[in-house]
Amino acid sequence: MNFSYSEKVNRLQQELTQFMEDYIYPNEHLYEDYVNSQGNRWETIPTIMEELKEKAKEKGLWNLFLPESEYGAGLTNLEYAPLCEIMGRSHIAPEIFNCAAPDTGNMEVLVRYGTEEQKEKWLKPLLAGDIRSCFSMTEPEVASSDATNIEASIVRDGDEYVINGRKWWSSGAGDPRCKISIVMGKTNPEAPKHEQQSMILVPMDTPGLKIERHLPVFGYDHAPHGHMEITYTNVRVPVSNILWGEGKGFAIAQGRLGPGRIHHCMRLIGSAERAVDEMCRRVQQRQAFGKKLSQQGVIQEWIAQSRIEIEQARLLTLKAAYMMDTVGNKEAKQEIAMIKAVAPQMALNVLDRAIQAFGGAGVSDDTPLAFMWAQARTLRIADGPDEVHRAQIAKLELKKYSEGVLVHGRS
The missing domain is CATH 1.10.540.10 (Acyl-CoA dehydrogenase/oxidase, N-terminal domain)
Structure with missing residues (x-):
């Protein structure tokens, strides 16, 4: 590589x-x-x-x-x-x-x-960049970390589909430029487990689509972008709005979330790098107990550990990206899962140290650190919680042994 x-x-x-x-x-x-x-x-x-x-x-x-x-x-x-x-x-x-x-x-x-x-x-x-969009997948009534749990219904009626359901965390739906929503729901509850779901395009001005409320994240509303709870009540759209075809929703979700997950990880490394920049500048400028904060051993430990964790996460991100390019997203799923579990926690660790180094200013809006911390903490849940990714990593690792691929460390 x-x-x-x-x-x-x-x-x-x-x-x-x-x-x-x-x-x-x-x-x-x-x-x-x-x-x-x-x-x-x-x-x-x-x-x-x-x-x-x-x-x-x-x-x-x-x-x-x-x-x-x-x-x-x-x-x-x-x-x-x-x-x-x-x-x-x-x-x-x-x-x-x-x-x-x-x-x-x-x-x-x-x-x-x-x-x-x-x-x-x-x-x-x-x-x-003339319009923006949102993605309506997660639902408040089911554990949406398992996409097969999604219960919103998409029922064909002649030349139209009728959509009913309640979604939340539809990020971007608050923006007045948001004109289209991609909605995931069930078209056939009797089909095999991973073929029950479909995705469909729903214009935001379609009758029956209602934004119920915005959902703050640790007190941040992210206006005018926002994260919205939306109800779809007898929403009708043409049959031509279906994506790929009925029963393809789960497959589309997997294809969509792979790149999305690694993009989040790339951005998190940037957030962590900025946090280190802010921390290093701060500790060079401030004094406590007779010497600069940068001369305090514990501060030096924070800086060193932050650099180590960032470099580790960056290398794993690059490996996952390389595999996506060379063998495809499906074959790279273990690497994608690993970096999605690693990067948010890494960013939280680094940001927490930077916040501590800033003291009271670190938890205020005078620096970007508190806002970035809130975003990073959310990403331990968004696009699949850490526990789901770790479970997948373990299953893929054990599969190598159950299929006889590895025996005593040798193939």
Whole structure:
């Protein structure tokens, strides 16, 4: 495995880093101030974001994801990893480069499974950044970490499908630019377990679709993006809105979540790197008990351990990305599961040390640390909780022995 970066990736890294320094970091507080100053945080489009998006387009820093696709930048997962990491250093950056969840995952679904009509109507506006989207899978009444538990119904009635169900944590649904939802539900409860589910495209203005409430994350509402609880009551859409076909929902979910999981991990490494930057600057500036904080042994231990954990997580992320590129997402599922279990906990460890080094300022909104901690903690649950990933890792490891692949450490 060769993890050295190509000339193209090195150039994009430099350009992204410069863009972050010139435009992203200086505008983080301006963005928050703008959102907070509006009367209705859920209806206002932060104009500063649109201005920065135009700058990103002008500089060719747009749609850098989508490997093996005519629509993306022609980067592999391995090439995209260090770029996504840079974006992960700021909570506003991914959207500015049109590389934010859930749009990236939804665009990948449309590229892989959408019809030409669906691509024309929804994929192209998403790629252009003209609209946004949400993904309605998780439900409050069932353990949604097992996707086969999903109970929302998708019933065919002539030339239409009728959708009924309650979803929550539909991230992005609060944004007034969100125009389309990908909904997962059951089309055939009598089919084999993994063929009961389907996914379907539901425009947000369809009668019967109702946003019930927004769901804060550790007190952060993430307006105007948000995480919404949505009810679908006798929602009717054309049969042509089904994705791939009836019974393909579980397969689509697995295909969608693989790239989404590793993108989260890439961004988490960026968050951890920024936390180390903030911590190192802070401890060089502050004194306690007669010497700089950076001279305190415990602080040095925090910095060393943080660097070790980040490098370990980065190498595992790169390995998973390399395998996705070379043997496919299915064969790389153990590596994807491992990094999804490792990266959020790593980021939480590093962020917690940085918060401790900042003291009272660390838990305030004067630094980005508290916000990043809340995001990282959520990712121990989102896209599958740690326990599910660890269970899968163990099963895949034991399978090698049950099939006689490994005997006493030898094949």
